[in-house]
Structure formats: structure tokens, C-alpha cells
Amino acid sequence: MGEQQLFLLPDEPLQPVIARVVLDSRVPQLSQIFDYRVPENLRDRVRVGQRVKIPLRRAQRNFGWIVELVENSTYQGQLASISDLVSDVVLLDKQVWELAQAVADRSAGSPSDVLRLAIPKRHAAAEKAYFEEKQGCDAGEQVVSGVHAETEIVDPPEAGLTAALGSEITTQQEKDLLTENTASGVRNNQTVLPEYGASNLAEQLIAGNKINFVANFGVTQLSTGNWVSHWALQLVHTAALVLAQQRSTIICVPDYRDITELHDALIALQLGEHTVRIDAKQSERKRYTAHLRTLESEPCIIIGNRSAIYAPAHKLAAIIVWDEADPLFNEPHAPYMHTRDAAILRAQLTGCGLLIAGHVNSAVTQRFIDNGFYLSQDGAPRRPRIWHADAAVAEDSFAGRIPGAAVALIQEHAKQGPVLVQVSKPGSVRVAACTMCNMQASCFECRGPLGVKSYRGALQCLWCVAQAMPWRCAQCHGDRVFFTSGGSSYTAEQFAQQFAGTKIIVSDGQTPVLRVGTEPAIVVATPNAEPIAAGGYRAVVLLDVWNMLNIPRLRVAEDCLRWWHNAVAKLAPDGVCLVASGAGPIVDAFITGNVAGYLRRELSARAELLYPPMVRVASAVGDFQALATAREVLANIPETYVIGPHELPGNSWQLIVRFSYRSGAQVAAALRALLIELAVGSTVATRLNPRPKPRVRLRLKFDDSSVFDEVQQEVFAEY
Template identity: 45%
Template structure:
């Protein structure tokens, strides 16, 4: 694909807007004479499909002199928009990442290109759309990280561990120090006449980076945010499409943004599961960034307080270069180290309680807890078995004192009867964020107790004395930083049935500790073992290397790639045969093994789905392209056969036995 017009050529090759995998290829259409001078690659068009009366939307990818199709070509019906919204670079990226994940390029383009808004587009074409950057002020050289920018615009691939601690901007706002570091790097790339894309997990991270950029005089940032209205998002996309360098910030789909003269892609906290795309073909923003940097020659920067296992692997194989200077880190102590032999620890040991009491009189104190809500688990008071919902078999918890309900479907748990002993009384087990607040209001009666979780989010708290109870990932920024950060429930978090439980814990704890004031401290209230020890001592580099070594030995991601195949037994067997065939052609092919097939579990994770099975393929990175191609071939054949069998029937839900593929699922080995 090139940014071109038809230039006398008579055939346009078009990608249709469809989720059907058997249609994931280019279709040839004749260009009618009245459109020959207007049509451009990247434009949206309407074309007849299967009949002249049935129209489909599509995107012009390229032009050719003649078609290989033996019959008469249908003609393009109309050009939907004169604006080419798909650039050649984004098309190459979409095709490559879709192929890598055995998916459809159209699914990637739906993430990359927002829904068209006619009024917004007309304003943009007329030049009347507001430009937030028209009043940008020049920044001083020392405000930009020119050394880092020079490496990035030269195509370097880097990983940095960000220093702990908040910083105060010239505007008076407090942000994480990491956001100012990324802002300076992006500004320096932009100063060299190149675009920079910065990908961040959620809107709070975006707000901090936006504030940091604005404080350095760059208000004209292009923000692509899932919380924007359709009009706002499309307007931002059109600004990114302009042929001039931009700083583009956004959530996971921003990695696909059009960017003129792309110089660098920066990703903050790639270990956050929010950066894993939940829609097919489920491509992680990190993987898309790696592909895009490789195609374009742009630099790539991974920054975090705790490096992901995937980035650690890239560092150890030499593909990414890690920084050599250790970051500034909050002092961490373990409550056990200050306990007397006869002291009672409990959930909040005496040492941690003393720190909370002392420091919450001087300023804000953060207490991180494992789970939101009141009590995460309800159990039978007679036998102690965990209570399950009678409607969906989901876990029951307490929303508030005495009020129990299913945590999945919300069904009230009254009346309730135990399936084991027929008991009818529920009791609480564990403490969520709301119950912790109640406890602290009694235990620390002089303190102002605040809550921040998914239902009660706070972005910031002021510098006044307070006790802030927050779930992991919902911790607000405190003006000046927290006097102390206390981490509860380490055992519960480490006990999560997930391959990545320890890695996630280290990330949650480091991110919380990074919110402390420069003279503050972090207290690990309980817990032990290698992960806790690595966090307390700060020897996280050794821990990450050891963790990756263990995953190599056991063939777990990211030491290998994985693909899960789910569907009816016959469909999955055909997929398995295609994988077996790979080994049969060359018995010496290393690095591939198959787990299963086994009965697939339903949404609850407990009940089996009749007739549906799943297998997991583990394979070395070098085999990825071939395995994706073979599994995709089986998927396309299955979808085409299904379409032929159901043609003419009323539309309905997808067949439960239909084949489903998912590559590189971070939760594939979770309990």
C-alpha cells in the first residue's frame, strides 16, 4: 500500500469491513470513470458484495492495472469520505500483527481507526477545528532528555526502571516522577522533527503525562482516550493523521495511531494487564509496538517501576538494552524485623499500626489492600465451604455488613442453602477495602480515613493528615507524597492462582512504594519468601532473572509463546492435526509441545461446557509464524464450512463449537 491515487489504473484492491475470517483478504473492484480522479488509497468506500443490491463498507488498500479474477469485476459504488484515514504504515502494521496472532487485519483496523464523525471531519477539512497546540511555548534544552531522544530516534530499544517519588510541576500539580521523565523524552523526540507515541494503561496515567507535558509548554498533545466521546476521539485521530510531527498519548490502541515521521514509541508499565487487548485477535500493546518499531525503524522505550517478564526476556537476549544507572527507591522495611518475640502480628502488626498512627498525624498515609468491597468471600457458618451463587455458580461475597450477593451476577444470596451441609447461615471471610475502612475508623479514631477503589476512585489527595485505604492499582497521588506506604495482605496476593502472581505482586508493591515522599518509607506488613525478600531488599533484578530462568525450565511464557485452541472436539482435532503435521515433516523440529485437549471450562471457571474442549500449544518464538499460519488455515476452513452450512438460516449466536484461537494469553495458565 502506498499513499497514491489511481493514476489511470482501473482496479482497486479493497479490504472489506467484516469479522468473517474467510473474507480477510483483498477483493478486486473496478473503478468507475466518475471516481477515477477522486479515489485514493486509504479511503473508505462502499462496494457491492455478493449482489448489486447488497453493499459493504471497505478500505482501498492499493491499485493495480488488471485483476487475476476471471469474471467481470463489480464497480465501487461510492467514496464514503474523501479523507484517506488508513496510512500505508498502519496498514503494514495491522497486517503483520494480525498474521502474528492468526487474526484478521480488519479487527486491528477497528481498533486503529475510530468511527467516522461527519461533522468533525468537515471541520477538520475546512481548517476550522480547534488546535490545542497553537499556543505551545518553546521549551528549554534542559527540559528535554536529549541524550535519551538521540538514542531513540536512532532506533535504539531501551528499558528503564523509573525512580520512585512524586514531583511538583511548575503548574502546581503533583505527578509521578516517571511522567516527567517520559514527557522530557517525548519532547526531545518532537524537537528533532519526529513524532512520539506514548502508550499508558489508564486515564489517570494519561492525566499525569498530559499535565507534565503542559508544564513544559506543550499543550498540543494528541490524546486518544477510551473515555473520550466519539467526536473527541475522531477529532484527535484526525490531528494525528496530519502530516506534521505530533506527541500522541493514549491507551493500548494508541499504538496503532497514524504518526508522521515516527521517531519513538514509549510504553509505561507494560506489565499492567490493561494493556492486553480484550478483543480479537488479542494483541498486547507491547507486541504491537515491537512490530511497529521493527517495521519503521523507530526507537522503543519500556519504562516501569517493575520490569515485566517479557521485557526482562528481551533484555537478557540482547534485543533491548537496560539502563545502567539504578533509580532512586523508597526505603522499604518489613514489620517482622521490628516485632518482639511475643508480639501478636495479625493483619496489621503493631509496628505497622504504630507507623500508621504516627505518620497519619503528619500527612497522608497510604494503606494498600488486596480486594475491594466489604468481605470478598462468604462461607457457610456450619461447614466453612465457600458459598456459590445459585444462579451462575459464581462466588458470593459481602457488599456490606450482613448483605451478601454474587460477585459475578449480583444476585442477592437470600435465601441461601449450602450444597454440602444444607446450612443456611453465611459468615464473612477476609477483609475488603470497605471493611478495612470501618476497622481503621475504630482503630485510628483520630485519623481522617479515605477510600479509593474501583467503585470509589480518587485521582489525588491533598497534603493534609489522612489515612488512605486503596486497592491495588487504585492508589491516588498525594501532594508531596505519602508519609508512609503500608502494604497489607501479601499472603493473599501471592496466593492468587496465576502464573504471574509473584510478578504482579512485585509490580503492585513497587508502584505503591513509588508514591511515598522522598523522606517517606514503605512498610511490608506481613509475608515472606523470595518475592517479598526481593522487594524489601531491593534486589529485584536478581529476582526477575531467576523467575525467567524458572519459566525457561518449565516452558512457561514468556520463555515460550502459547496459543490456546477452543471449540468442538472435531474442530480442535483438525487444528491439532495441523500442528502434528509440522512435527511429522521434520521430527528434529524443536520447541513445540501440546497440552490437551481437555474439557473446556465455562465463564465461571468451574463447570465444563459439554462438547467443548481446549488445547494449549507451547512453541519457540521462531516457530510462531508457521504455527499461526497453520492454525489460521484451520480456522478459515472451519468458518467457511460453517457459513456454507448455515446460509439461508436466521441469524443467531455463534456456534459454541466454532473454533477460537488466542495467542499469548497472559491468563492461559491461571486457575
């Protein structure tokens, strides 16, 4: 067996007879554990956590994961035998398997769906190269994979830990990140920690506490010369202190830009050898190699996007989720579990600490703070100057989109360094709004935004392309429009004419830019695509506030607050932010910094309407008869409110279920049982069965707040 002898675990039972296997199948009725006999030729190699080939019915090439080895089976029939091992490597960690079961139970899903997210596709060449290298480095030392050893590591990792502890930190700002903290206290019957430094954060996480942390604004220069956001360096310092205690940390961030910042900070602290990067942009080879590294019995710092929450980690002490309200944390694949919710489940299962951090809290986080679930921070973080353009300023050549105060601010500060202008969307499309009430003009057919796609184009719907003239506002009945958003490219073209000779940089999803220098420039960027400027931006202009506020989404307020705070966080210490348009409680909360007060009022209103996060919600999409049956099944569960079925485009139907957190387990179990029952009752056409029972379609999605967006309001009005 060569190098694969490295994976034998001495604490496993010798000569196991029965393997309990969870099938890797998307078929609901097969989402259970089956017993298989272990053939004699595999009994000295088989281990819990290995991927195996198994027969099922007539098919001989099915796959599954061994989750338990036992001596006897409760099954009375004749057991089939495992066909072969896919690999001797133990890829499924016990903690990951427990998490997969918990996630499946909460979301009415299948553990095998979670395992597909957690464990990357096997790459045989990467596996061979990885362990050949390990053999050369460890010279016969046993490598335990999949089930982490419980013995202490005698020699702690040395590289970079002295820097992480502060002895080689080169700037006073980095020292402040590490050491600033004060004693804990109590406010409003909640345990609070006035201001977190890295030492304080690490101590609380190792103790197993759940913490909310609102980061200070600003950027920091590393010893390598690179600039990163203030939050990235502080989280890395925290993870380094946890690592110094021989414990692992998982840091989940929304996208590759954030991962790059964390990676740069870890390299600057000489912690690259103790870092594992799990990135959606990685090749299959690198992703599989990273998974093998996380299986080692050595603490590490794991950084990555939403799938990193499922990574194995030796002696996990801390889970950190940065900017948890970012929609990129919404898992698009079954069972659709949000990274934040998976992190909470894992913290509860393992007893590790949990840190939910960002520049601003979401309504979900505010609810947890008010309930005492999170330790909260006392006092607001340091904020730059934020002011609002006077609405009375006469409109200039930008047709009302940019007030004169914003033009003057850009002209003044663009001479000193980079200025950031945040716009609502990429491209050159211009979006229309009513001149009387400022509401975004919408299509009467599909409710999509109205606008023009060229300089002399006619007003039309940007979704269904229907012509929109004549048009009349549904709110104030006005019949004239102005253009509130021209997209990043259109805005850049206007700036090139207005500020001749000034460098114009566009950063959006189509043309991303990660960093800019200190030279004078106007950076036009969409939300979440703002580059980091060396030393910070001299000024930030939030241009399309009205347009952002008019997005028809339940959580538009939280999205706007997060977009604006993340942009302002990239300011220089003496920089200034100008809100170019918009008004109302959301804008007031941003300018004054009283976000917590606004979120509490929002939560109170949602409680009256039975909207998330005050209740949980699930949606079921499928055939009318299946949804009617689901409605009957849910009728007897307390604190459960069912809406529908109502028809959707494409000849399908939707059922919406609102339920209390106490009833969540019952609702999930009932819907999962129905899904399996419907799947068992349907068949497909075969040569022996040319007239099958019709296949019943039913898709379940839990904690999906999109069903409460504007397109659904007419549905809720009926109930």
C-alpha cells in the same frame, strides 16, 4: 467538492482503474484482498486509504479499505465496481496498514480486526468541523491526510520547546530529569546505559534503539502547581526533545489516570497544541477528531491507552510503553495482541526507537534484557526505605490483619500528612485464610476464595456462594480460619474506629480518587487506584501481601511486584514503606531491590516447565472435532507441543499449544488456514437451504498466559 479538495494527493496515479480492497468483515474467509473496478465518476477522487462501499454477492452495502490502486487485475472473471466512497478523507495510513498485516500474521487474525481497533468510527459532523477550521487556519495550504508528506517542515513548533529544553524549567528536580545521563558501557556482554536522563533517552530513541528504563520513585510539582509522578515528567521531557527534532512520539499508558498525568505535564511545558490524546473515555466525536489530527503532516506527541499504538504519526521516532505488564494492555478484542508486542512489531517495521519503562520489570522484559534485545540500565533507581513488620508482634484488635508495627507507623505519620494503605480488593467482603499455614481458604467446589459478606455472615464461597462449613485446609488440614482481607470499605470502617478524628479516604475502582492534598489523612486504596498526594505520602503500608500472593495466577509474582512498586513510588523523599505481612522470595526481592535476580530464577524455572515467556502459547476453543483436526494439523510442526482437547464448562473444548518463537509463524499460518477452512465448510439456514451444514465454532487466542493459571494445573498434570 468544497473543502474535500484538500485531500487530493498529487503523487497518486491519475484515473486508476482497479482498486484492491480489504473487506471490513469478521467472516474469516473474507479476510483477504479483493479487486474492484473504479467507476468513471470516482476516478478523480479515489485514493489509497479511503473507506469505500462495495457490493459483495447479493449484498450491496459492504465496506472496505482501499490498500492499493493498480492498472490491471490478475482476476480473470468480471469485476464488480465500487459503489461509493464513504468519505474523501484518507483515514488508513500506509504504516498502519503494514502494522495491521504484521499483527494479523503473528496472531492468526485478520487485518480488518486490527483496523477496527486502529481507526475510529467516522463522525461526519466532526470531520466537517475539523476541516472547516483547518481551511480557516491554513488559508489554502494543502492538507495531506493518510500518507504523510516527506518534505521537511521549515518552521519548527515553537510553543513550549524552550521549556522542554530547560531554559524555563522552574525546579532543580525538573532540570535533573532533563540533563542527568552518563556514558554507556558494557556489563555481562550487554550494552548498558548507567542512568537515563531525558536527553539521553531522546538521543537513543531517535537513533532507533530499543531501551529498557526503570524509573526513579517520587512525585514532582509542575509549574502549574499540579503534582505528577516523576516518570510522567521525564517521559514528557523525552517526547519534547524528540519533537524538537521534527519527529513524533507515541506514549502508551494503561489507563486514564496515567493519561491525565502525562497531559498535565505537557500542559505545564506548553506543549498542549502539539499533543493528541487518544482515550477510551473520549466521545466518538473527540476520538475521530484526534485520529484526523494524527494524519496531518506535522509531528506531534500522541498519548493514550492500548489503541494509541495503532495511531498514524508523522515521521515517528519513538514509541514509549509505560508499565507494560499491566493487564489493561491485554487487548480483549480479536486478534488479542498485547500492546507491548504491537509496539515491538511497529518499531521493527518503521525503524523507530522503542522505550519499555516502569518502576519494575516484568519477566517478559527481563528475558529481552538478558537476550540483549533491549539496551539496559546499569544500577538500580533511587528507592525509599522499605522494611517488614516483625511477624512476632502480638496481634491487635484488627484480628491479625494489621500488626502492631503498622498501627504505630500509621499513628505517627498520619499526624504529618497523608498515609497510603494498600489493600487487595474493593468493598466490604472479608476473605478467610488458614490460621496454621496462612494459605487462602478456597472452595472445594470451584476453588474460589472463602469469606463472609457481612459482619455476622457465615463462611461461604465468594464465587459460587456454596456454604463452606465444615472446612479443612487442603495443605495443612487445619480447620480454623482468620480474615486476611476486608476490602477497602471494610478497612476504612475499621480505621474510622481506631483512628478517631483522622480523615479517611477510600479510592478504588468503584470510588476513584485522582489526587489528595498535604493534610493529614489515611488513604485506603486498591492496586492501581492509589491517588497522587501533594508532596508524596509520608508512609505507605502494604496491608494484604499474603492475600495478593495467594492469587491463583502464573504471573502473580510480577503483578505483586508491580502493585507494590507503583504504590511505593508515590512516597515523599523521606517517606517509609512497611510490608505488613507476607514472606518468601517475592517479598525479599521487593524489600532488597534484587528484582532482576528473582526474575532470572523465575525464567529459569519456566524454561524447564515450558511456560511463557520462554515459549509462546496459543489456545483454541471450539467444537471437539475442530480441535482434533487442529491437533493433527500441528503435529508436524517442529518445537510444538499440544495439550488437549479437554472439556470446559458450557459444552465447549479447549486446545492449548506451546511452541517456540521460531515456530510461531508456522503455527499461526496453520491455525488460520484451518479456521478459514472450517468457516467455508459451514453454512447457515436460508429459504433455499433449510438444512445447512452445522456451523463449526473455533476461536483462536495467541500469547494468552491465563491458560497456565491454577484452574488449568490439573490439565497440565495429565500431560
